[in-house]
Amino acid sequence: MNLLTYLLEANLYLIILYGFYRIMMRKETFYTLNRFYLLFSVLISFTMPFIQASALIYAPPPPVAVDFPMPVVTPVATAIAPPVPVSEPLSLTEVLLWVYIAISIILVFRLLFSILSLRSKLAKFPERSVNGIRLVAIDQQTAPFSFFNRLFINTDQPGYNTVVDHELIHIRQRHSIDVLVFEILTILCWFNPIAWLMRDDMKVTHEYLADAAITADGGDKHAYAMYL
Numbered sequence: 001m002n003l004l005t006y007l008l009e010a011n012l013y014l015i016i017l018y019g020f021y022r023i024m025m026r027k028e029t030f031y032t033l034n035r036f037y038l039l040f041s042v043l044i045s046f047t048m049p050f051i052q053a054s055a056l057i058y059a060p061p062p063p064v065a066v067d068f069p070m071p072v073v074t075p076v077a078t079a080i081a082p083p084v085p086v087s088e089p090l091s092l093t094e095v096l097l098w099v100y101i102a103i104s105i106i107l108v109f110r111l112l113f114s115i116l117s118l119r120s121k122l123a124k125f126p127e128r129s130v131n132g133i134r135l136v137a138i139d140q141q142t143a144p145f146s147f148f149n150r151l152f153i154n155t156d157q158p159g160y161n162t163v164v165d166h167e168l169i170h171i172r173q174r175h176s177i178d179v180l181v182f183e184i185l186t187i188l189c190w191f192n193p194i195a196w197l198m199r200d201d202m203k204v205t206h207e208y209l210a211d212a213a214i215t216a217d218g219g220d221k222h223a224y225a226m227y228l
Helices: 003-024 031-057 090-125 158-171 173-187 193-216 221-227
Strands: 127-130 134-140 145-147 151-153
Touching: 003 031, 003 090, 003 193, 031 173, 031 193, 090 134, 090 151, 090 173, 145 158, 145 173, 151 158, 158 173, 158 193, 173 193
Parallel strands: 134 151
Antiparallel strands: 127 134, 145 151
């Protein structure tokens, strides 16, 4: 199985599984189930082509017909001029493959740049540990965000405590793992709009999970909703 065939099959599974999610699950409030369905959809989509290929490889061989020997005729040796090598132009498949690789590399560098920008913030701004969470106090007017066990937030942020509670849910539920999975998905399947829709739906699901966790802990739903 070549790379393009594998990618096409994996993306076909993505389309089918996401189509089911879009029709049957997206509007439901089982946010944890939605989260893991999206994650397993990626896993299934990229493993099924391998399973199918393995099944074809280990399929029993077809019966072999028995051929009777034919009389062998010895050809007379003749002088043949060596063929002149001719450079063949790239096929359409090769062009598409190189375009795919080039754009994927650009997206990889974009992701690496985003991660390196976090490292620059860690070097620039102070951080402290609060209940196992690394709190990075930034002085930039940017929206607060979390990445694994680090929370980047401006200490002058309006509704500081509410924002911290919200972001702590993202950290405790390990939403950063999902974010990386779907960033990698969009790198591998940048040509498929479904990959980008799945990434966006996962982000929305994260927000629903954080909101539900805060209100379930006895928070003021009206005040929290008004703030958001």
